[in-house]
Amino acid sequence: MVDLHTHILPDMDDGAGSIEEAIQMAETFREQLVNTVACTSHYYPSKISLEEYVSKRSEAMKKLEHCNLALKSASETYLHEYLFHNPDLSQLCIFQTDYLLVELPCTVRWENSIYDMLERLIYYYHVIPIIAHIERYPAAKKSKGWIRRFLLLGCLIQVNAASVLDWKEWPRIKRYLKRGYIHVIASDSHNLSTRPPQLPQAYDKISKKLGEQYSNQLKMNAQAVIRGEALQKKTGAILE
Numbered sequence: 001m002v003d004l005h006t007h008i009l010p011d012m013d014d015g016a017g018s019i020e021e022a023i024q025m026a027e028t029f030r031e032q033l034v035n036t037v038a039c040t041s042h043y044y045p046s047k048i049s050l051e052e053y054v055s056k057r058s059e060a061m062k063k064l065e066h067c068n069l070a071l072k073s074a075s076e077t078y079l080h081e082y083l084f085h086n087p088d089l090s091q092l093c094i095f096q097t098d099y100l101l102v103e104l105p106c107t108v109r110w111e112n113s114i115y116d117m118l119e120r121l122i123y124y125y126h127v128i129p130i131i132a133h134i135e136r137y138p139a140a141k142k143s144k145g146w147i148r149r150f151l152l153l154g155c156l157i158q159v160n161a162a163s164v165l166d167w168k169e170w171p172r173i174k175r176y177l178k179r180g181y182i183h184v185i186a187s188d189s190h191n192l193s194t195r196p197p198q199l200p201q202a203y204d205k206i207s208k209k210l211g212e213q214y215s216n217q218l219k220m221n222a223q224a225v226i227r228g229e230a231l232q233k234k235t236g237a238i239l240e
């Protein structure tokens, strides 16, 4: 299995706080039969330069070289005007692909500038944004129109495994899945206590509640993304 959203790298952000914790997370991934993870530590363009982030990330990845897990350099890039000061964003994308995990502002309302920035990523930088944990943004909750706009623009959409497993969140996630809004499930794991890796449990739930075909499609999507391939079913059901 492939997990496209993890904070396994030590001392990068609010994820693993030490090498020991990161190694324990790696062991958990392996026990869960997750063999490939994207290292999507937070990148805030207003706080640190891209060069500094990439060098810090390389150091952190080196510390986990022997953990018997395929680690792919990546980022969870916060969508901010300063991001566009960089002429090239390829180092932020999932290793050797055009896919970029993008975090949106957690505000109650989104301005059209959000859409404009995503458009620039796609048409100027030739990046395919994967919107991180769509279910967590109040603005997306308030107006589903945003999700449709993201899909029509060509973005992929990710949901966290924890939200799939949360009974309060599940009805909404189920609706999203059935409408074809969601392309990727990932753990967004930060540690082993409060935000642990639990991707297989989420796939199991989707398989039980919606059928194996749904969960298999999502697993295949994650594999396609990590290989830099186009998804077999790129757009959601609403667009068909």
Ligand SMILES: [Fe+2]
Residues within 6 Å of the ligand: 005, 007, 076, 132, 188
């Ligand atoms: Fe995250």
